[in-house]
Amino acid sequence: MSALTREGVRALTSARSHSDRVRERTTTAAAAGIGVALLTAVAVLTVHDTVLTGVTTYYRDADGRQVVEVGRGPVGGLAPFLDQPGLRPGTAIAAVLLAAPFLALAVQALRTGGVLEQRRERQLSLAGAAPGDLRRLRAARTAAAFTRGGFWIAPAYLLLWLLLGVALPPGTRLLPRLQPELLVAWPALVLLLRWSGAALGASAPGTERTRGPLGAAVTAPSAPSRAHVAGLLALGLVLVAGGWWWLPLGIVPLAAGAALVLLAVRAATRRSALTGPRSRAGGGTAVSVLAAAQRRGGLAAATGTSAVLFVCGLSFGYTSAMAGSLLFPPRGGTEYDSERLTFYLSGAGLAAAVGAVAAAVALVSLLLGLTDHLAGTRRAVASTAALGVPVRTLVAVQARCLTSSAVPPVVAGTLIGGLPLGIGLLVTSSPGSLAPLLAALTAGLVVALACRSLARALSGRVRAASALENLRVP
Template identity: 30%
Template sequence: MRPGTLGRLALAGTRTDTVRVVLTALSAALATLAGLAALTVLAIPTPPATDDNGVRWSQQYSEALLREPGLRGGTAFALLLLALPVLALAGQCARLGAPARDRRLAALRLAGATPGQVTRLAALETGVASLLGTVVGLVVFLGAHELLDRPDADGRLALPTDVLPSPVALAATVLGLPAVAAAATALLLRRVVTTPFGVVRRARRDRPPRPWFALLVPAGVGAFAGYGPLLRWLERHEVQAPLPYLPILVTAGGLAALVGTVLAAGWFSYAAGRLLHRLARGPAALLAARRLTADPWAGSRTFAALLAAVLFGGGAAAHRAYFQARYDAELAEARSFGDLTSAGDTFYLDTIGLVDLAVAVAVTIAAGGLLVALVEGIVARRRAYAALVAQGVPRGVLGRSVAWQALAPTVPAVLLALTVGLLLGRFLAGPVSTSTVDGAKRFVMPGVPLEQLALVGAGAVAAVALTVAVGLLFLRASTTVEELRAT
């Protein structure tokens, strides 16, 4: 198949395919903006020391997050955090209109296309849409870079508009995201065979989920729990640890905890379906029970970005409690030494406020992905829903079953993500060290930030509930009698 023909077929389709391409491109553009912003922060040059204290701050910026070199890594990490739910949203958008696309690919197989050509076509479709989005994101980034380059009265910049990432970094971001998206599509299709009669999946989907998260989550939490004692042991014995070991320990532990939490959503879906099937008496809960047990891994796919945002929110709440306890301890220490005018430094508390804002944005973006997945599921099963309505099942029952299906695994998964995030943040921050009047060291353990955790958890559940309410607006249009004739 010639490249030109392959490109035309990748861009062909119905209005649903056009919507999928637009949403995928929009998601790729948002991810590009987040990635380029993080690269710009990392590209800020560190000036040489200007005094005997070795201070190497970039004084041309008004924000301390950009002035201090030690804070730029955390700022870039927070920006990359916003890219995770955006990429998950792109994955959900790529599934929009999947049944119609499967029929189109089957028609190509019937016309003589090979399975490899069909797989390359599906991968190219996602790659082209992502490339369109990354190019748009690059143009918007460069335009905003010029428009926001406005120094204040002191000549300082609020944003790093005086620097740009290297051309290699720009090209890697713009071209790397579409390449990763296309490769991920081809990888996900490795167990899918497109035949002239439809799409056949070789994966076994009738096996119930195993509770593998019971191994991954404690392993990740244990890695964080050992970080503080290991660091103190190295300091006590004056041993210089090889540079990458501790970051690798934290990164591996965080990924293990995150993957375990996401896998837990699939197990929670299956367990909730079994429980509803055993205890429920209403038709809505029974319908939801069958759907949850039939495809429990839909929860892991759908709630992955939301659970990641909630886990980071729990970690941010733990760090807020740590910085609040440290602020209170420093204030009490200053008062004990007779300094009644000290008000303490609220810089770190203000910085955690920015992290909380990033978590809120991530939850909002993840809710958009949930909405796309919910609407796609309703449209994909419209013939079954229309048949139930034609047989006398009220639409309200179907709406309540969709709500049960979304909320039943959400609540325990969110509670687990909050708990894991709190433990990771608590072990990483450690206790607060203070000095008494006689010079002795005293360690204070921060309290549990119940209010902050409740705010993050309730916000996540409310986002899911709002998503369900909006998605149900498509239920009436998808349950008309005419849908029984849909192919």
């Protein structure tokens, strides 16, 4: 099987089970979300300023010559964040960042049906498949799903444009008119997604890297130390603070610091799942012990999604602190008129809305991970139920897994995101200093309620997985 034909690859990667179809559809949807976010960034950066605004600027250059600039703006009644050229790069960056939760969803979707997929790969290995053949199959399957998602970019963006660019009144529209550059960017994004999907699929852990001889599991994962987590977080925050202070020259340390902070969040989530006080027998109630064990089983999904939720929290914290400083300016601070106040508050609200969308996608990723975990551990769930654990307790375990992976990072991110502005407000005894605290409390409460609702939605799958006939599942 060292030389797979194209027809053979297509036959071996076709969907043959329910988990295969769920994986393909979710990966396709996630790839489409990534593409729409990137296409939105392209649309924002290619806005055409062709309409005269009636504003003329006179100034002298370095040689003393007078320069006259006639103001021009875009057509279409765009919101100020798109109408002003200086604010468009920031809006485009926000659109690019929105692709991150969809990427996390795609990574989680690729893990769906992992037990069945590993069984198939072991069978193919026994039939003579080399590790390179298995990687090629995974790359082909993921590339096909990402390509299908790429073809859905244009219809999805068109629908989004009708909702956010046509239905909204002039002056508040969030998407510009359709431009010729989008016709070039769309095929380019399809190719980019196809290559990215192939690379993601080829690098995904398969049977040859997750199993040893005779299917024995490889060494159990180790927990990062407290010093490792604290060092990454401290260095990341220092680089973020320094890069933010020296913008735009500090973009490199800012990006490096953000990456280190995300690594610190992943490491902290990993440590919490592996060595948390409730992960050992006797460290809590039955729900706590079972939830800790389940989190260790789904460690990879929890760490990536927690990092995304932490970034969402940073957005909530900074925007809430900004709103607090605008509504309750410190003594000696700038007080804005109603027009500028509305401008800044609407910008903060838009950033918070983007963070809320990203958090919702991250929660969907967590839900998908738990659903796949229940499908792959039916025998263990049925064994637990056979020992007398009721279904409602097993549902409570799912809720605890979701809240443990989602609430702490979003609350921590909100508090850290509000520090830069919140400390200044606190020093001047401004009531606005309470805004990040209220935002953290609100975000934690909303995410916790969402997790409980998602857990109740899983009750049917929990009941099916706890059926006694699953004791015979291999």
